[in-house]
Amino acid sequence: MRIEALQQFLMDSFMTLKGTVSLFANPTNTLSVYDIEDGLRNDKSTVLSIEYIKSQPGVMDMVRDRYLAPLPDIDTLLQSPPDSLGYAYATYIRDNGFDPAFYRNLSVEDDTSYLFQRRRQTHDIWHLVTGFGIDEESELGLKAFELAQTRSTMSAILLAGGLVRTLFKTPERLDYLLDRIAVGYRMGMQAKPFLAQRWEEDWEKSLAQWREELNVQVPSTYVP
Known part of the structure; x- marks a missing residue:
């Protein structure tokens, strides 16, 4: 192994280990998720995930551009039509006290870093279009959707961790979690690729129209 490759391997391993330890210590720490994902960017599973994403209709145009x-x-988005994606996004960010720039920025140097960055940039849009909420089970439902669409290693890790954490800490919520995961994965398989969408060029399009065009069936409310 050449010295440059060895250095990269060690750096990736450190980032993955750092993120894993931090995630187990504090599951709500978003930065630990980025540490793990960034550490896995050269892993074989990530390489295959990126190849899978780029094979989907419309994605390569985004990657090339x-x-x-x-x-x-x-x-400005709050001035959009009330039924639009832009208005829904702005109210979602405002009402939840979120920061639209919360995600860790990456220097886009290749297809992998580009797709990582684009997915991070549009995470809250994915929430809105799929209809998944922000409770832990719904977040994992969105991760199941993401796994179906991208074969992301990080999505699989978070789903596995969420299942284990629920079994030991809140087993009474297991049925709800499994329902959200099953629903999310089916939705992701049926929907058109989200990473092929230029959402921000059509903020005024209605949320209902986006869902119809992308074949998104919003999950019904969970009933035990």
Whole structure:
């Protein structure tokens, strides 16, 4: 192994280990998720995931263009039609006290870093279009959707961790979690590729129209 490759391997391993330890210590720490994902960027599973994503219709156009939208202006989006994606996004960010720039930025140097960055940039849009909430089980439902669409190693790790954590800490919520995971995976398999969408160029399109065009069936409320 050449010295450069060895250095990269050691750095990736350190990032993965650091993120894993941090995630187990504090499952709500988003930065630990990024540490793990960044540490796995050269792993075989990630390479295969990126190949799978790029094989989907419309994604290669995004990859070639390195399409990344500027940070949205929430006040401007609040002037959008009430049924639009832009208005839904702005109210979602405002009402939950979120920061639209919460995600860790990556220097886009290759297809992998581009797709990582684009997925991070549009995470909250995925929430809105799929209809998944922000409770832990719904977050994992979205991860199941993401796994179906991207074969992401990080999604699989978070799903596995969520199942284990629920079994030991909140076993009474296991049925709800399994329902959200099953629903999310089916939705992801049926929907058109989200990473092929230039959401920010069509903020005024209605949320209902986006869902219809992408074949998204919003999950019904869970009933035990």
